[in-house]
Amino acid sequence: MPANRTFTNPLVEQRADPWVYKHTDGWYYFTASVPEYDRIEVRGSRTLEGLTEAQPVVAWRKYASGSLSANIWAPEIHYIAGKWYIYFAAAHTTETxxxxxxxxxxxxxxxxxxxLEGDWVEKGQVKTAWESFALDATTFQHKGALYYVWAQKDPGIKGNSNLYISEMSNPWTLRGKQTMISTPEHPWEIIGFKVNEGAAVLKRNGRIFISFSASATDHNYCMGLLEADEDGDLLDAASWTKHPEPVFHTTEENGQYGPGHNSFTVDEEGRDVIVYHARNYKEITGDPLYDPNRHTRVQQFRWNEDGTPDFEVPVKDNRR
Structure with a gap:
């Protein structure tokens, strides 16, 4: 087991919903929500901490009106079958x-x-069973199939968003059934809003884990965890078990508030790392969505004897 590593945090300031992907070339590629919610940026580095100073490249900008014209949220970068893909959410605006x-x-x-090079081509909207509020998509491959996990509002269920899974016929098209695998139900999932969102996938020890975020985006924001057996039917809701308590949450003694919307990667030595955002203060003026100071942070995590991940608590800021 490699030794513990202490990262310099925050890794990237004013970048929420962070996604870090380590490619086969050894480079780390990073994208996240920008405070203006008007564009998608990508930056790359040979090291994790090099992302702090890496120059961002604008991959795409929002439209002036209509579809894709506001609130560009939570981009994720993936490499699938020899091409790069960015999944993101965008809102539709009108005069009213x-x-x-x-x-x-x-x-x-x-x-x-x-x-960081070339042209990003729009492949269109990922169509689901409903035309309703939908966001925070991620993908993963398992046993030759490509899966899509996302958050969406079911018009027939009270609340803001649930988590769903489906297979894909290509990186922008769903096929077959769409299964709800989590809905906000515990007290820690329904503070301010009834929210399950921001899924990220982690495979280890014969299981597939999906972390997700819950509640309002202030200090109540926290992370939950689902798990399924890797040999189970991932499209069967009964295959998934939700841990009853949050696995990562506000830690006042370390000055970290509302940690969540994470991704997973490994550092240069192969140590498991969680990437997430959090604020370093509790009180927020106005709508938390428009407070820009959700900073990207990284820290190593371990595994429990029962095979589940142990994220411990958000670490203190140490950037001077």
Whole structure:
């Protein structure tokens, strides 16, 4: 087991919903929500901590009106079958609607060797069973199949968003049934809003884990965990078990508030790392969505004897 590592945090300031992908070339590629919610940026580095100073490249900008014109949220970068893909959510605006909570999910594709180069092509909206609020898509491959996990509002269920899974016929098209695998039900999932969102997938010890975030985006925001046997039917809701308590949450003694919307990667030595955002203060003026100081943070995590991940608590800021 490699020794513990202490990272310099925050890794990237004013970047929420962070996603870090380590490619086969050894480079780390990073994208996240920008405070203006108006564009998608990608940056790359040979090291995790190099992402702090890496220059961002603008991959795509929002439209002036109509679809894809507001609140560009939570981009994720993936490499699938030799091409790069960015999954993101965008809202539709009109003269009377500013697009808040009117999101749909979209995909960009880039055939270049590096996602910092070439052209990002719009592949369109990922269509689901309903035309309703949808966001925070992620993908993973398992036993030859490509899966899509996302958050969406079911018009028939009270609350803001649940988590769903489906297979994909290609990186921008769902096929077959769409299964709800989690809905906000515990007290820690329904503070301010009834929310399950921001899924990230972790495979280890014969199981597939899906972390997710819950409650309002202030200090109540926290992370939960689902798990399924790797040999189970991932499209069967009964295959998934939700841990009854949050696995990562506000830690006042370390000055970290509302940690969540995470991704997973490994450092240069192969140590498991969780990437997440949090604020370093509790009191927020106005709507938390428009407070820009959710900073990207990284820290090593371990595994419990029962095979589950142990994220411990958000660490203190140590950047001077």
């Amino acid at each position: 609607n500013e697009g808040l909570f009117d999101h749909r999910m979209y995909v960009l594709e880039n055939a270049s060797v590096s996602p």
